Amino acid sequence: MTVLASEAVPIPRRPMIAVTYSSGEIARFRGKRDMFESIINAGGAPLAIDCVSPVDTMEEIVSRVDGLIISGGGDVSAAVSGVDPDDPLLGGVNEARDANEIAALRTAMAHGIPVFAICRGCQLVNVALGGELYADVPRDFDDSIRHTSTPDEMRHGLHGVTIEPGSTLSRWIGGATRAEVNSNHHQAVKTPAPGARVTAHSDDGLIEAYEIAESNIVAVQWHPEVQWVNDPVSLQLLTSFVAEAEAYRDRTTTDL
Numbered sequence: 279m280t281v282l283a284s285e286a287v288p289i290p291r292r293p294m295i296a297v298t299y300s301s302g303e304i305a306r307f308r309g310k311r312d313m314f315e316s317i318i319n320a321g322g323a324p325l326a327i328d329c330v331s332p333v334d335t336m337e338e339i340v341s342r343v344d345g346l347i348i349s350g351g352g353d354v355s356a357a358v359s360g361v362d363p364d365d366p367l368l369g370g371v372n373e374a375r376d377a378n379e380i381a382a383l384r385t386a387m388a389h390g391i392p393v394f395a396i397c398r399g400c401q402l403v404n405v406a407l408g409g410e411l412y413a414d415v416p417r418d419f420d421d422s423i424r425h426t427s428t429p430d431e432m433r434h435g436l437h438g439v440t441i442e443p444g445s446t447l448s449r450w451i452g453g454a455t456r457a458e459v460n461s462n463h464h465q466a467v468k469t470p471a472p473g474a475r476v477t478a479h480s481d482d483g484l485i486e487a488y489e490i491a492e493s494n495i496v497a498v499q500w501h502p503e504v505q506w507v508n509d510p511v512s513l514q515l516l517t518s519f520v521a522e523a524e525a526y527r528d529r530t531t532t533d534l
């Protein structure tokens with residue numbers, strides 16, 4: 279029996295989700311495997327963008343995807359974040375990654391592509407759009423709640439967050455206004471970028487999430503892509519983001 283190309287089986291059309299990372303950060307590869315598995319389980323098709331060196335084609339790549347995840351990693355460089363460049367607690371800086379992710383963010387915003395910014399991504403988007411960071415949370419803000427974890431602890435909630443009713447974040451998880459989230463960050467948003475609405479705080483008062491609704495940006499300081507294996511709410515966050523990407527695809531694609 280002959281199968282003509284024109285009679286081929288339907289192509290699965292999972293929304294394509296670009297994920298920024300850097301192969302220069304070997305220690306963080308385990309976390310990226312979690313990321314790719316979580317996107318697949320949330321119904322998306324993950325596409326890795328390696329930000330280890332300048333990516334001149336970033337606009338070409340990101341303009342073709344349905345969603346962008348700016349993922350976790352080391353500290354944003356002081357030149358971008360505005361913190362003291364001589365701060366001894368600044369770590370894991372990767373300037374190529376900063377530049378690439380800012381280019382990816384700009385492209386997504388220009389097209390209206392949904393953006394989910396996670397941990398470092400939450401911090402990077404905030405400073406790229408004019409906000410400020412705490413260079414080190416225990417030293418510069420408060421140390422009453424622990425925000426850093428071992429890898430095993432990251433599979434479970436470490437601290438609670440209170441979520442703003444009516445926010446995209448709350449809508450994504452069925453209207454809930456409270457969640458137990460994991461945590462592994464020593465920096466955090468100090469002043470939100472102009473236009474950003476803070477959508478979650480931890481019990482010490484630290485900003486743990488924000489959104490910029492008109493740009494389809496949701497940012498969280500925790501890691502649902504790691505916690506999801508033990509936590510339906512984390513998977514719900516990812517599934518809801520993939521649904522936003524699917525909606526973007528459906529309103530911008532005409533060749534269905």
Ligand code: MN
Pocket residue numbers: 424425437460461462463480486499500
């Ligand atoms: Mn935290």
